Amino acid sequence: MANLTQSTASRLARRIGDRGPVREFLMFALAGELYGLELTRIKEILSPPPITTVPRAPRNVVGVCSVRGLLVTVLDLRRTLHVEERPLTRRGRILLGAADSGEVIGLLVDEVRHVVRLAANEIEPAASALGGDVSEFVLGIGRPAGEFLILLDLPSVVSG
Amino acid sequence: MAELSDKAREEFFSEAQEIIETLSRNLLSLDSTIKAGISDPSLINEAFRAVHTLKGLAGLFGAARLGALSHRLEDVLDDLRLGRINLGQDVLDVLFGAVEAYTRILQAEKSDSDEELDVEQLFVDLERIGAGATERESPVADYELDPGLLAVLTEYEEHRLRANIELQMQLYRLRVQFDLSTIDKVLEEMKERAKRHGEIITYLPTGEATSADTIELDLLMASRDDLATLIGSLGADNVVIEEIPRRARRSHPATQPPRRPTSLGRPDSVGLQPELERAGLEQAASLRSLTQTVRVDIRKLDHLMNIVGELAIVRSAFGRVAEKLRGEGQRKLAAELQRLHRNFDRRLGEMQDGILEVRMVPLGQVFDRLARVVRQISREVGKEIRLVITGAETEIDKLIVEELSDPLMHMIRNAIDHGIEAGQGRVEVGKPLAGTIALNAFQKGNHVMIEVEDDGRGIDLSKLTEKAISLGKLARSEAEEMSRDEMLALIFLPGLSTRESADDVSGRGVGMDIVKTNISKLGGVIDVHSESGIGTKMTITLPITLAIVSALLIQAGQHTLAIPLSSVSEAIAFDEAAVRSVDGREVITLRGQTLPLCRLDRLMALESSPDSASRRRFVVVAALGQRRLGLVVDFLFGQEDIVIKPLGKSLSGVRGFAGATELGDQRVGLVLDAAGLIEEVLAGAEAPRRLERASG
Numbered sequence: 102m103a104n105l106t107q108s109t110a111s112r113l114a115r116r117i118g119d120r121g122p123v124r125e126f127l128m129f130a131l132a133g134e135l136y137g138l139e140l141t142r143i144k145e146i147l148s149p150p151p152i153t154t155v156p157r158a159p160r161n162v163v164g165v166c167s168v169r170g171l172l173v174t175v176l177d178l179r180r181t182l183h184v185e186e187r188p189l190t191r192r193g194r195i196l197l198g199a200a201d202s203g204e205v206i207g208l209l210v211d212e213v214r215h216v217v218r219l220a221a222n223e224i225e226p227a228a229s230a231l232g233g234d235v236s237e238f239v240l241g242i243g244r245p246a247g248e249f250l251i252l253l254d255l256p257s258v259v260s261g
Numbered sequence: 262m263a264e265l266s267d268k269a270r271e272e273f274f275s276e277a278q279e280i281i282e283t284l285s286r287n288l289l290s291l292d293s294t295i296k297a298g299i300s301d302p303s304l305i306n307e308a309f310r311a312v313h314t315l316k317g318l319a320g321l322f323g324a325a326r327l328g329a330l331s332h333r334l335e336d337v338l339d340d341l342r343l344g345r346i347n348l349g350q351d352v353l354d355v356l357f358g359a360v361e362a363y364t365r366i367l368q369a370e371k372s373d374s375d376e377e378l379d380v381e382q383l384f385v386d387l388e389r390i391g392a393g394a395t396e397r398e399s400p401v402a403d404y405e406l407d408p409g410l411l412a413v414l415t416e417y418e419e420h421r422l423r424a425n426i427e428l429q430m431q432l433y434r435l436r437v438q439f440d441l442s443t444i445d446k447v448l449e450e451m452k453e454r455a456k457r458h459g460e461i462i463t464y465l466p467t468g469e470a471t472s473a474d475t476i477e478l479d480l481l482m483a484s485r486d487d488l489a490t491l492i493g494s495l496g497a498d499n500v501v502i503e504e505i506p507r508r509a510r511r512s513h514p515a516t517q518p519p520r521r522p523t524s525l526g527r528p529d530s531v532g533l534q535p536e537l538e539r540a541g542l543e544q545a546a547s548l549r550s551l552t553q554t555v556r557v558d559i560r561k562l563d564h565l566m567n568i569v570g571e572l573a574i575v576r577s578a579f580g581r582v583a584e585k586l587r588g589e590g591q592r593k594l595a596a597e598l599q600r601l602h603r604n605f606d607r608r609l610g611e612m613q614d615g616i617l618e619v620r621m622v623p624l625g626q627v628f629d630r631l632a633r634v635v636r637q638i639s640r641e642v643g644k645e646i647r648l649v650i651t652g653a654e655t656e657i658d659k660l661i662v663e664e665l666s667d668p669l670m671h672m673i674r675n676a677i678d679h680g681i682e683a684g685q686g687r688v689e690v691g692k693p694l695a696g697t698i699a700l701n702a703f704q705k706g707n708h709v710m711i712e713v714e715d716d717g718r719g720i721d722l723s724k725l726t727e728k729a730i731s732l733g734k735l736a737r738s739e740a741e742e743m744s745r746d747e748m749l750a751l752i753f754l755p756g757l758s759t760r761e762s763a764d765d766v767s768g769r770g771v772g773m774d775i776v777k778t779n780i781s782k783l784g785g786v787i788d789v790h791s792e793s794g795i796g797t798k799m800t801i802t803l804p805i806t807l808a809i810v811s812a813l814l815i816q817a818g819q820h821t822l823a824i825p826l827s828s829v830s831e832a833i834a835f836d837e838a839a840v841r842s843v844d845g846r847e848v849i850t851l852r853g854q855t856l857p858l859c860r861l862d863r864l865m866a867l868e869s870s871p872d873s874a875s876r877r878r879f880v881v882v883a884a885l886g887q888r889r890l891g892l893v894v895d896f897l898f899g900q901e902d903i904v905i906k907p908l909g910k911s912l913s914g915v916r917g918f919a920g921a922t923e924l925g926d927q928r929v930g931l932v933l934d935a936a937g938l939i940e941e942v943l944a945g946a947e948a949p950r951r952l953e954r955a956s957g
Contacts, residue, residue: 153929155908156820156865157915165908165921167929170567172921174909204909259911 122221126243127196128214128250132184135250136210137217137243138196142255144205145197146213149175149189163209166195173197175207181258182238187211200259208258217245224252273322274371275556277315281363282629284311288356289632295348302342302421308356309338315363326366330380333387334359343420346393354640355386357633404432405506410465410481418463425483430459431504433491435480436467438499444476451480451495458491459484481505559659562620566809569613570904574925576605613902617806620660624702624711625653627666634670635698638677644684645695646677652702657709658806661783665711665803668779671772672713672799673698680717680797690794692716707827709805714798720791722748728757749789753777783807784825784919786886786936802886810905812922812932814898815881818867821930823903823922824892828883828935835878835893849880849891856882859942860893861933865917883935890939905932916941 126137127146147168152175154164161180166173175195179186195207225242238258243250287308294301316331318324334356340346362380369378404426414422426432439447448464455461460483467477484491488504496502579602586595628650639646681687681696688694699714722745729735729751740748751757755774780787785803804810804827812823813832839849840858847858858880861867880891903922908915919934 151926151928153820153921153931155912155915155918155931156867157917158912159914162912165912165929165931167923167927170571170923172906172909172929174911176911200911202910204911206909206911 123218124221124224126217126219126250126252128217129194129196129210130212130214131178131182131210132187134184135214135248136178137219137250137252138198138208138255139252140216142198143196144199147195147197147207149193149195149209166207168197168205168207171205173205173207175209176259177209178258179209182236198255198259201256204259206259217243217248217250219243219245269322271558272556273318273324274367277318277324277327277363277367280311280315280318281360281367282626284308284315284363285357285360285633286629287311288353288360289629289636291348292353292636295350295353302424305338305342305348309335309342312338324366324370326378326380327363327370330359330362330366330383333384333391337387337390340391343416344424346390352390355383355390357637358383358386360633406432406481407479410463410479413465414463421460422462422481422483425460425462428485430483430485431487433482433484433488434503434505435461435482435495436477436501436503437480438475438477441474441476448478454495455482455484458482458486458494557619559620562616565616566613566904569609569616570809570923572609573902574923576602576609577925579605613809617809620658620806621656622659622662623653624655624657624662624665624709625650627662627669628653628700628702630666631669631673631700635673635677638674642677644677644681646681647695647697649697649699650701651699655702655704655709656805657803660807661803664779664783668776668801669700669711669713671776673700675772676713676715676717676797680715680719682718686718704805705802707805707811709803711801711803712798713801714796716796719793719795719797720749720752720789721793725749725751725757729754732756749791752789753787781936781940784934784936786888786939788886800886807905809902811900812903813881814901814924814930815879815892815894816896816898817861817865817894820865820867821898821924821928822861822894823901823930823932824881824883824935825905825919825932826900828885830882830884830889832879832881832897835880837878851882851891854889856880856889856891857943858891858893859938862893862895864938864942883939885936885939888939888943890942892933892938903930903932 125140127140127143128135128137130136145168150166150168152164152166155162158164161176163175163177166175173195177186189209190211192212194210194213196210196213197205197207200206223244224240225244227239227241238253240252240254243252287304291301291304291308294304312331312335316328316335319328319331337346337352337356341348341352346352362378362383365378366380437451452461462481462483464478464480467479469477482491486494488502492502579598583595583598583602586598632648632650635646635648676698677696681698682690682692684694687696697716699712701710701712701714703710726735726740726743726748730737730740734754734757735751752773753776757773777787780801780803783803784807785801788800788802789797790800791797804825811826813826813829814821814823816822833851836849840847841849843855847860848855849858850856876895879894879897881894881897883890883892905920905922907920908918917934917938919932919937921929921931924930
């Protein structure tokens with residue numbers, strides 16, 4: 102995986118050229134939309150291991166799983182973002198990221214695409230793009246090469 | 262603080278902490294010996310050595326504040342052990358103050374804070390005590406002592422000599438021939454035997470010997486016994502005992518032995534140079550004993566325990582492979598693997614026990630700290646308190662010990678402040694003037710019980726309920742229906758204090774609810790018993806360790822869950838027909854006693870397994886302290902040792918689970934929090950839960 106993202110990143114870098122400070126986002130699909138999370142926030146991408154549901158847990162929590170001995174709480178991004186729920190396919194993945202508290206959180210997504218590099222002028226701030234009443238999870242809208250990417254703020258996603 | 266590796270820093274802090282604890286223990290013993298009217302010079306010596314070691318350590322690590330305090334304290338202790346200062350309660354107060362200051366300094370150093378610590382007053386007090394040091398006229402001159410011997414006395418020996426003379430002891434000279442090859446041993450034995458009669462103050466070779474293999478020593482001894490007794494007890498062929506006669510009192514006393522200049526004037530440097538003349542050879546001995554122990558970060562032990570947990574999974578896989586081989590007809594290979602499996606199993610068990618043993622520390626660690634608190638509070642509030650500790654050697658997980666000191670401190674503060682009556686009040690009801698607080702610890706199965714008991718006035722139930730009603734936590738109609746135990750449970754409500762005014766000691770009644778929360782975080786429960794006029798006893802029941810537990814694996818709905826065996830008393834078959842409903846709650850009768858039931862699948866809203874209706878079900882009886890609860894489950898898988906991992910912060914609001922554990926096939930199983938469940942289900946009927954709902 103690391104090799105893939107590296108080569109993808111460098112390919113993109115060549116295409117984009119030098120246009121000021123550039124941030125890298127991991128692009129993934131969820132209920133037919135494309136989303137991005139800042140790459141530095143993601144520690145690992147996993148095929149979902151067996152997940153144990155936790156009774157009485159908040160609705161957005163799928164359950165807990167063990168990643169090489171580490172207990173990880175898995176969140177369903179669909180439930181957090183209030184999008185249509187569908188069962189996972191074999192392309193489903195878990196993105197591991199760290200919450201501000203240091204807790205390692207898994208985010209369940211439909212499919213991981215690739216890494217995109219976005220210069221500052223390719224990111225529309227959420228408020229100006231979507232009006233005032235935006236979900237606190239959305240960082241902004243990215244528009245790399247004709248695509249429409251909803252950029253999410255990991256800390257608010259995992260704490261919400 | 263100087264740049265140091267984290268490891269060295271850790272070592273420094275834990276060693277300093279240990280020394281301070283030793284010092285505190287010594288002071289407490291001194292306190293009790295003084296109260297008993299005895300003086301034990303060895304205790305002051307030990308305290309002196311502790312501070313001396315700490316000073317060296319502080320120098321080594323560039324901890325200037327620690328060094329400065331040690332330096333001054335050392336001077337005072339030196340004056341004490343040489344008898345220049347009399348040890349009284351006022352001096353002890355200052356010394357205990359120094360222990361507190363040490364603790365604060367250590368904390369500041371630990372967090373790398375340069376904040377100004379208020380130790381000025383302490384330094385002034387130490388200075389004041391030091392200034393009171395007096396030279397005393399030597400009564401030694403009254404004895405016909407060999408001037409050669411007097412000239413070589415150390416300052417400490419001279420102090421002991423003087424102290425003994427002041428106590429009206431008679432002095433004796435023992436001339437003893439020792440065999441050179443066994444002198445160390447024989448001399449020690451001799452000192453030991455002499456202790457029954459008094460004290461050997463010093464010894465000096467006479468320079469005369471009967472053969473090349475022997476050496477002759479003159480022992481100077483002080484004793485309250487007469488010559489005949491001593492000859493009877495210590496006399497032998499090679500021992501000649503003589504009484505040293507008092508000489509007629511002369512008009513001018515002998516010249517005083519030179520005294521070292523008072524050290525308070527010395528600059529505040531923190532020397533690395535060990536001052537061997539002061540600390541003596543005993544210092545070397547104490548340094549050597551330190552090398553016998555290794556300090557280990559508890560997280561490393563957790564890591565090892567995790568590995569053991571993973572090995573246990575490998576072990577189960579072995580077992581499965583062996584079964585498979587047998588199934589395929591490979592009997593010989595299967596038997597061989599089975600044998601290896603058993604061997605592996607046994608060794609793994611030993612390893613697990615070994616790691617657990619390393620984590621165990623005696624409760625005495627926290628009890629010592631409490632003894633200090635008791636002394637301090639009892640002096641603050643002017644109540645005389647006798648603290649009786651039993652079972653300090655009871656061992657419990659290091660992590661639990663760390664978390665125990667705050668709750669126990671609250672409980673003891675409450676006992677002294679609310680429980681024990683003021684002196685006159687005690688005398689009037691025919692109790693001894695000094696109140697007694699007993700701190701008892703003992704092991705009971707997989708649990709450690711800690712009791713905090715006082716012989717005070719007991720909890721006033723009517724005042725307690727009135728207070729709860731006036732705070733709006735309880736309706737009067739509810740109060741009238743409450744049982745005694747339910748009323749006692751009111752003390753765990755937030756914001757309740759039975760004393761009219763809040764004060765320094767117990768604060769504003771914030772104590773007991775926090776105590777209860779902290780104890781249940783450790784998987785423990787707390788029970789209260791109180792008799793009006795006789796006293797109050799609080800009993801804490803705690804698991805021995807948090808690291809690895811034996812658990813019963815069960816199925817409820819489609820969930821595989823673990824229940825720590827320590828909280829399971831038995832499991833029985835469930836008979837739906839035997840269920841009775843009392844006040845809307847399901848109960849069964851077990852051996853003549855009513856057992857409240859909890860259907861786990863309903864409580865947790867678990868998806869039921871398809872065949873659960875037809876299958877035979879079970880009741881797991883969870884018991885903690887006095888309380889019991891029957892958990893209705895679908896299936897019992899059996900017993901397994903598990904490592905409990907806490908659920909993440911995002912699940913911290915989920916009640917009923919103590920954590921999760923790996924089940925072996927990559928799956929994770931949730932671990933039920935038996936204490937929490939019992940609390941949740943039973944409290945539904947008890948007062949506090951009802952109140953929380955009413956007030957929230």
